[in-house]
Amino acid sequence: MINFETMMEFLKKYKAFIYGLVLFRIIVFALTRLDVIYIDNSEVLANTLSFIFSWVLISLPIHYFSFIKEHKKSSLKLLALSVLFFAVIINDMNSRIIDNPITFVGLVVVGLSFFSILVPAYFKKYSLLVIGFYVLALSYFYYVRIYIDDLSIYLKQEKEIKIILTTPFFILLLNWFYQQWKWLKTVESKKSKAELALLKSQINPHFFFNTLNNLYGLTVEKSDDAPNVVLKLSDMMRYTIYKGNEEEVFLKDEIDYLNNYIELHKIRYNKFVEITFNHSCELDCKVAPLLFIIPLENAFKHGVECLTEGAYIHIDLKTNKGVIYFSIENNFEAPKTTHTGGIGLENLKQRLKLLYPNSHNIQIETKNSNYKLTIEIKTI
The missing domain is CATH 3.30.565.10 (Histidine kinase-like ATPase, C-terminal domain)
Incomplete structure (x- = not known):
């Protein structure tokens, strides 16, 4: 049973993701008002995946702000990745190509790179499995999207391919949250046992x-x-x-x-x-x-x-x-x-x-x- 105090402690620990959500909404609102970006409301799946992906990328640097301040080299890498991320997004908007293959590769590289910089030990544990998966998934994507040279065949599989390409990223993220939650519960349990031992004494x-x-x-x-x-x-x-x-x-x-x-x-x-x-x-x-x-x-x-x-x-x-x-x-x-x-x-x-x-x-x-x-x- 999850008690209220544990939930509040968890939310306090990861409040950066709340800040990231607010900041993301402000950026999107400003860019749409300035006609820099256009959001097609009919593309529910694409919009949902883009929202989660962008929200996490903005939130992670906020969450690890103290880490970034202490590690200038990592900070420069994150800054470079941020520039690359916006470059990929702007290129996708200007190219006017349906599901630009360069965009997919760019987003995958940026997402995994963020993980490797911010949580290197965690990413290293699953890196071979994730990279191997993406090699196969992107190969199939390029085969259907470019090699066959028939857009209608790709469009029939578009949703499935997008889900396949984004699933490992979200599994990594959810598993990381789960690991953090387990760590928090373990710390709480040890703290409670220590307090009980003291009180008994x-x-x-x-x-x-x-x-x-x-x-x-x-x-x-x-x-x-x-x-x-x-x-x-x-x-x-x-x-x-x-x-x-x-x-x-x-x-x-x-x-x-x-x-x-x-x-x-x-x-x-x-x-x-x-x-x-x-x-x-x-x-x-x-x-x-x-x-x-x-x-x-x-x-x-x-x-x-x-x-x-x-x-x-x-x-x-x-x-x-x-x-x-x-x-x-x-x-x-x-x-x-x-x-x-x-x-x-x-x-x-x-x-x-x-x-x-x-x-x-x-x-x-x-x-x-x-x-x-x-x-x-x-x-x-």
Whole structure:
């Protein structure tokens, strides 16, 4: 699926072809008004091919303008080709010969030469195939147009011959666009993976250090909770290290991870905290790992830890036909009403944007001393 941002980036990268189209239309309008050229509207095929050919030849130098500035030798070659191109067009108009053979050869030479100058590596890859094709195609064209010396025979094949002569040029152009598009998508994919790796690495590690400190206190006190803490912490670290590197995990595994986090936090507090975690999910439902831990961390950090009494966290997680619904609500002290979640919440938003583009929704509601975050993810 092609998203809007990718399309806009592609159009921005090749905006020179839009400029080339505008410039071409201005040139044609001026030349027709000055009676320098005449366009026969009945020649639809010839006009279409001439339009595309001329548009591309004008657009390519604009697209590679920075390249042209840095490479004077190539610039002079392009200038010479431009002069040759206009010379071929003017000669064709003045000769008044139907499908002037010189014009066809001139346009083919100019078109392929532009490719060889602007995209030499790309042209070299297909040059033997294209040149071989044109040797055969032009030979047949000259045979029918000149050697047979019967214009009526040529006119019967005129459209087919023109299509044959122009097809390789447009295949080259479309394939070049396709190669550029593939390159753009590859760069975007690598960029997204790099950003995701960075965002995953920014998941707050302070929880593990705090838990280890609590574990030390429990062992000193010889508490019966110590083995249970070790087991849960081990499960969480294993999940973070191994499952955290996977693209998707079963939602039930993510739920176990959240439950372990909640249980370890409960051991830390000497006060009553109302924590409810209601969940019901489809067995085969999968999700990107470590998405919901960030809002849960924030609920403890900015809610439970700042309140002396009456603290609560209410969590709901369910699925319906491949759509995940997650909500978390907690209370906090009134001065914290301006709290937005910090870098953790921004990381969450960025991950959702990268992983589920146009397939997720996140909402935040803050009312009085209550904070609620809701996430909806379409996984299919």
